[in-house]
Amino acid sequence: MNDLLRFSESEIEKTQNEKLRAMLEMCSRGHPYYMNKWRESGVNISSITSLSDLELLPLTHKRALMEDPESFRLKLPDLPLHERVLWDVGYTTGSTGDPTPVYNTSHDYYAYLFQSKRVADISGIRPDDIIANLFPLTAAPMGAFVRSATNAYAVGATIFAALPGAAHGNFDVNRSLDEAVALIELHRATILWGIPSFVRRILMRALEINADFRTVRMCALTGEATSKPFREDLRNHLRQLKSAGTTMFDRYGSTEMGAFAQCVEDGPWHNPAPEIQFHEVVDPDTGKRLADGERGALAVTHLDRRGTVLIRFLVGDIVSMVRGPCPVCGRFGDRLVGPVVRTKDLVKVKGMLINPSALIETMNGISGIDEYQVLVRRTKPEDPFSPDELLVRMASTANHDHLSQVVIERVQKTVQIRPRVEFSPAVEIYDPAKHSKATRFQDQRPLNNE
Ligand SMILES: [Zn+2]
Numbered sequence: 001m002n003d004l005l006r007f008s009e010s011e012i013e014k015t016q017n018e019k020l021r022a023m024l025e026m027c028s029r030g031h032p033y034y035m036n037k038w039r040e041s042g043v044n045i046s047s048i049t050s051l052s053d054l055e056l057l058p059l060t061h062k063r064a065l066m067e068d069p070e071s072f073r074l075k076l077p078d079l080p081l082h083e084r085v086l087w088d089v090g091y092t093t094g095s096t097g098d099p100t101p102v103y104n105t106s107h108d109y110y111a112y113l114f115q116s117k118r119v120a121d122i123s124g125i126r127p128d129d130i131i132a133n134l135f136p137l138t139a140a141p142m143g144a145f146v147r148s149a150t151n152a153y154a155v156g157a158t159i160f161a162a163l164p165g166a167a168h169g170n171f172d173v174n175r176s177l178d179e180a181v182a183l184i185e186l187h188r189a190t191i192l193w194g195i196p197s198f199v200r201r202i203l204m205r206a207l208e209i210n211a212d213f214r215t216v217r218m219c220a221l222t223g224e225a226t227s228k229p230f231r232e233d234l235r236n237h238l239r240q241l242k243s244a245g246t247t248m249f250d251r252y253g254s255t256e257m258g259a260f261a262q263c264v265e266d267g268p269w270h271n272p273a274p275e276i277q278f279h280e281v282v283d284p285d286t287g288k289r290l291a292d293g294e295r296g297a298l299a300v301t302h303l304d305r306r307g308t309v310l311i312r313f314l315v316g317d318i319v320s321m322v323r324g325p326c327p328v329c330g331r332f333g334d335r336l337v338g339p340v341v342r343t344k345d346l347v348k349v350k351g352m353l354i355n356p357s358a359l360i361e362t363m364n365g366i367s368g369i370d371e372y373q374v375l376v377r378r379t380k381p382e383d384p385f386s387p388d389e390l391l392v393r394m395a396s397t398a399n400h401d402h403l404s405q406v407v408i409e410r411v412q413k414t415v416q417i418r419p420r421v422e423f424s425p426a427v428e429i430y431d432p433a434k435h436s437k438a439t440r441f442q443d444q445r446p447l448n449n450e
Helices: 007-032 032-038 062-067 104-123 141-154 177-187 195-208 228-242 356-364 401-413
Strands: 087-095 099-105 130-133 158-161 191-194 218-220 247-250 279-283 296-302 313-322 335-342 348-349 351-352 372-377 388-395 420-423 442-443
Touching: 007 032, 007 296, 062 313, 087 104, 087 141, 087 191, 099 104, 104 141, 130 141, 130 177, 141 158, 158 177, 158 442, 177 195, 191 195, 195 218, 195 228, 228 356, 247 335, 279 313, 313 401, 351 356, 356 372, 356 401, 356 442, 388 401
Parallel strands: 130 158, 130 191, 191 218, 218 247, 372 442, 388 420
Antiparallel strands: 087 099, 279 296, 296 313, 313 335, 348 351, 372 388
């Protein structure tokens, strides 16, 4: 494979400029949303000929895609069959309950295979790997579930699915935690691929029943943010299970843009395929591009898509970017630097804006907690005007008084709010038979009472 990531930044940019011109030309002929938007903003699209000109185009907000996803589909009857025909539909969840469809043509599916091959190459997934897909069956297909098979196909690896999660309908096809553990043993899985809190439960159960997990060498984690101490906890479980390896591959991505890849644990995320997507870090209010190293909103521009096409789309994450040869693997191209902060997740408690991810990271770093949940609620739930409280519910076999003290201290240090602490059984906080992932943070206050 001709690997663009082995070429210099200027070579990558040259390729991206060519792809951008072709993509914008297609949008100007057959993309209902952008044809309208650009007309309204008086943009002459043929004057946008390079990545630096792209800054002149308006940003696309997630709301616009959620309101009218059909208007984001390219409609060009003159394209060849494989560029027009629908292969599958991904769904992205917005702030409303209804998922938003993201359409993929055959062309887009092949592009995803191409991208997955690069991801595998960067993160060290091999043809001889046996991947356990531990993602749940959900009401709307979860991107990670559907795409796990494609990722295996791309590299020629083996994959099977455990099918955990709550039942939808009466078909009785879901499997229990113990059945998932047994399948991992049976297939001699090398990679556990799933939602972090569920992967942790799998490892906890495997230890309890002394399952044979010696072939496991990697956990690929998607769907929840993880922290260093959390990943260390997983590694600890793997060591006790005498597993072949303890690599934690933290996958970052979304339905709209596909996956990124780390070449080293805790490192930045490589854009695996700069020929199919361009990233910029922007000021979300003005649309101005920020310099490398500055933190701002991530905007993605598709350079070679045929189904749902997005230009300067605000993903909703705050990151920064680096470029130049990677000091670890030597690949070129843009790399995203964390911490990835989801802007929609910032919450106001007692008049202060707090970052739940930072709170979760703090909690994950405290040892002796089996399960936990942080809740924001009214002190008196029946009284909407009673003050907010931050409640930490925990399950633990450690000394409760000591643990309470540690939790109060650390949480207060992280968010400047003193939490109240409560203890309950693990299964009341997170029951893997009922929910696909643990809810670590929940705002239980009634809506619209700001
Ligand atoms: Zn690298």
